[in-house]
Amino acid sequence: MEAQDYWDTISEKFAEISASLKYIPIPTQNEIDAYKISQNYPSLFTSVLREKRKAGHPLFPPAAKFFRGENRKDSVGIMEAISRAKGDLPDNDALAFIWKEHGREMSIIKDAIDKRIASAEFAWAWGELCRGWSVYHFIVATQDEMERQFETGMKGTKSDKTLQKYWYAHFMRSRGVLKRTKIDRSSDAKDLAYVCEMIANGQFLVPRNPEIYTREWFEVMIKPAKDPKEGKILLKTYTDISNEEIARMTANPEIVKGMLPPLNDEEFPLVIPPLRVRSGSS
Structure with a gap:
């Protein structure tokens, strides 16, 4: 592959990853609490998240409750961190979180693409971004099952405190x-x-x-x-x-x-x- 074609491919893939990571509607803990409370006490409490679910909006639950296997650590780290940080970031903007927490890696990639110069740092940063992207695709692929488990966990119960x-x-x-x-x-x-x-x-x-x-x-x-x-x-x-x-x-x-x-x-x-x-x- 010619250098020109290589960097064109990297640039396109970077734009694709950046675009796909922008929309991950992960609920915050406050949103989850309100959802659960509204299930138990519907006459007094409502929940924005619950209404969105009724309207068919997708949901990506925090990964800690659902992920198992070899990739569990990476999945939890990425998705829970996005969930925790969401209060300080634009709604559903996972990319903003990645720039905030992994700005060095993202900057290395962007700088390498702009200058079209490869380095060991670029290879490392690109690997980190692709690892996160693979976790994102796994979450998308298992979204239905995660949503089902989330809904089961949110069912009203008198024992919930x-x-x-x-x-x-x-x-x-x-x-x-x-x-x-x-x-x-x-x-x-x-x-x-x-x-x-x-x-x-x-x-x-x-x-x-x-x-x-x-x-x-x-x-x-x-x-x-x-x-x-x-x-x-x-x-x-x-x-x-x-x-x-x-x-x-x-x-x-x-x-x-x-x-x-x-x-x-x-x-x-x-x-x-x-x-x-x-x-x-x-």
Whole structure:
């Protein structure tokens, strides 16, 4: 092959790869959370991703949940990284992610094409890009199966605690925990456990959406402390949520605090037992 033909072929292939990588609609974790919550509580929550799926839009789930075999590591690295970075990038633009995270390789390729000069660096960079492109084609080829598994995982189930985690995250953020370290949450966790226990015992009423936020909804968040004098404590499912996750979840535009139970125990009405009238009194 003549040098001119070689670089023309490389240039065309680079343009083809760049164009194909532009449209990978991978949902973010916030979008997945909203989808799952809307499946469990359709009367209160909606999901943009769920509506897109109803309209027949394609979906590329984050690869970590579905990839097996020798290529799993590469697939997870590329697709999960795109998913995580998507919040800072143009919608569905995987190419922008590749330029952001692998700008050196992309720049080496583009520079080599412009100058039409081959080098060991170019060979390495071209190999990295082609590896990513092969993963992309594998994902496209298995899209139907991945979508099926994703939909199965999103089916509503009473055991899912995603919405409780969002309430915990908003409660903690309202207490200013993002300005503190994780260990400093202990008193706030006790306060939230107290609210859950009071509701579970029927001593607090839930002021909004009680048909969704039932006693059982709060009761599953707590367990007896080792010391009976301490009452109930929150499960580690919630207390292990990192500050980074709290920041992500509380920024989710589809699950806002106004749709959740109150974040202050004073907003839960106290159940006042009826006065007992002594027999024989007038």
